[in-house]
């Protein structure tokens with residue numbers, strides 16, 4: 001089993017309460033092993049760029065993990081990379097998404113997987129999402145999957161069809177409990193596959209049709225073929241986190257089929273009614289006017305697309321934090337622009353406090369701590385917070401209470417605003433609070449350079465220097481009351497995609513037009 005060094009005694013503050021999709025109720029979190037919380041998150045299917053909706057799922061898991069760390073728990077976090085097995089319909093029908101993408105792009109599946117895995121990791125790093133303890137790649141675990149499926153067959157939980165090895169969902173207790181549906185209401189359809197016994201049954205091994213050689217296929221007791229998507233997550237979570245671990249996460253679409261099937265496999269393999277994870281947590285969707293943001297709709301929004309338009313990725317992280325992870329979040333240019341302004345305001349306030357406070361010898365370890373985790377992070381946090389007085393401490397407690405109430409980030413964020421502006425605290429105290437809160441929020445507030453918040457759009461006609469030069473000429477024109485020239489220069493900037501912001505409270509003279 002994979003594990004990080006275990007944690008010394010740490011304080012956990014307010015009781016952490018999380019919403020468990022299994023019981024549809026909030027529950028107090030009690031780790032199986034207090035020295036090491038074990039988390040598994042379903043990872044991306046790497047057939048295309050992640051869209052902003054996919055990335056919301058990982059901002060959520062990162063917030064969960066940071067909150068656990070901030071509260072003093074060490075974590076082992078596994079995220080998988082699905083590079084085989086995910087079909088175009090979650091209900092076990094259609095083509096393999098990877099196979100279809102490779103064909104459409106005339107590239108090998110391996111190239112497609114490598115390219116989009118790198119792109120995904122770059123997106124997470126731009127969003128300041130911590131790397132997991134382990135990335136587990138599905139195709140590196142094929143033999144483990146075959147062994148697992150063989151064990152399920154030996155236990156009588158499967159049946160063979162021409163299409164492969166199928167899981168019989170009636171062999172486990174309470175199939176579909178997570179989805180909250182009765183077995184006869186499940187999304188799968190019996191008609192999809194000849195010989196399928198029950199609508200919800202699913203393939204755990206998909207045999208290659210006679211005469212067809214798939215780009216990705218392996219020998220198995222059921223002939224050459226490829227594993228089913230659901231099998232991967234059961235196998236990799238078992239291998240790295242054990243038969244029963246603490247928390248399993250994914251988007252809410254996984255609650256209906258994928259996680260029900262994982263649970264069924266876990267139960268069959270372990271010969272137990274236990275589901276594999278104590279808590280199943282699901283983030284709600286990022287939606288646009290047409291509904292759930294999804295790749296299949298085409299024209300989806302990516303993080304690099306935002307960056308190309310001059311929006312800093314952390315503005316998107318802040319947008320995610322501004323809503324609760326279980327609420328739908330509506331994506332719009334206006335909402336994003338508002339998040340960017342909020343981020344700029346926070347960074348400006350911190351810059352001003354830094355000017356006021358003078359040297360901050362504790363800041364260096366504070367920055368270092370954002371790269372550390374678990375109990376060591378809690379130790380650094382305790383060091384930073386040690387000199388805080390009662391008023392400041394009350395704010396920290398309120399922040400803890402907000403995060404501990406099922407990660408209520410929309411309530412936690414205003415406490416940061418309050419801390420930054422609280423007159424009864426001196427500049428250094430306010431900065432200590434901000435540094436502590438940001439360990440959980442992950443907005444890089446203590447380090448992000450104010451100028452970096454205004455990246456130039458990819459299609460920008462003018463460089464930042466050219467914009468500054470025109471603004472200089474405009475300033476001179478205004479000083480001499482030559483408003484005609486001043487207006488003409490403003491129009492020139494607008495034509496170049498630049499919005500001039502005279503008298504901006506946040507002291508930004510210009511920004512790209514979104």
Ligand SMILES: Nc1ncnc2c1ncn2[C@@H]1O[C@H](COP(=O)(O)OP(=O)(O)OP(=O)(O)O)[C@@H](O)[C@H]1O
Pocket residue numbers: 042043044045046051052053054055056057086249250251252253254283284285286287292293294295296
């Ligand atoms: N619009 C969305 N909002 C939030 N989370 C989402 C959204 N769409 C997908 N997810 C989540 O993103 C994560 C990665 O999913 P995955 O890469 O398998 O996407 P996908 O199912 O291929 O995407 P799509 O649904 O766009 O085709 C999963 O946890 C999934 O539940």
Ligand SMILES: [Zn+2]
Pocket residue numbers: 041042043233258
């Ligand atoms: Zn999964």
